[in-house]
Amino acid sequence: MTKIPIVLIGTYELLSFRNLSAQLSRRSVDVHFRRYRADRSDEVKAFKNVLWSFQKHLPLSEEPDLIANWDYFYERSVGCIGVLKEWLLKALKKALKDGGKTLTPRQLKDSALSVSQCENMLKDASDGEEALEETMEARAKLRRLMGLEAKFTKAVGNGDRTSERAEEKPPARRRRRRPGERNPKRDPIGNSKRLEA
Structure with a gap:
């Protein structure tokens, strides 16, 4: 045996290779780098931190304020840092070619993926995340x-x-209540008429 690890890095299309044989399945390890999710505040914060870090490292004489429009960057990168990095590199090349001091909204827009491309990427990412989830x-x-x-x-x-x-517990002994003592139950909260509507 060569004992050489083979590392496959890429999109969710690689998932089909992990189950080619039982031997391959037991010797494989999936490392999933998920996209950042906008519905999770900690991931939004992490995405903003990455965007801020990119903003600080752009070799421009005037630092652009990318954080002010973080949601646009999230939207057009679908929360994927690799996509964000490539997008900013394209915009940076345009800015340097134009001799600009900073990134302009026009350069960012021209370098961004289209809405339809983002929709396709989001569908692929969602399908891949679902395939990795144990149902x-x-x-x-x-x-x-x-x-x-x-x-x-x-x-x-x-x-x-x-x-x-394995989780079943032996039946609890019933406690005798005194006459007039209520059975334990949840009481309705708020306006009960509103709940019925």
């Missing part, structure tokens, strides 16, 4: 194929789930 249905199918119970609920360790039977 409950896939897990239930695997358990059925192995002759295990298909039911599982509680997360253990790195995302594994245990059988519901």
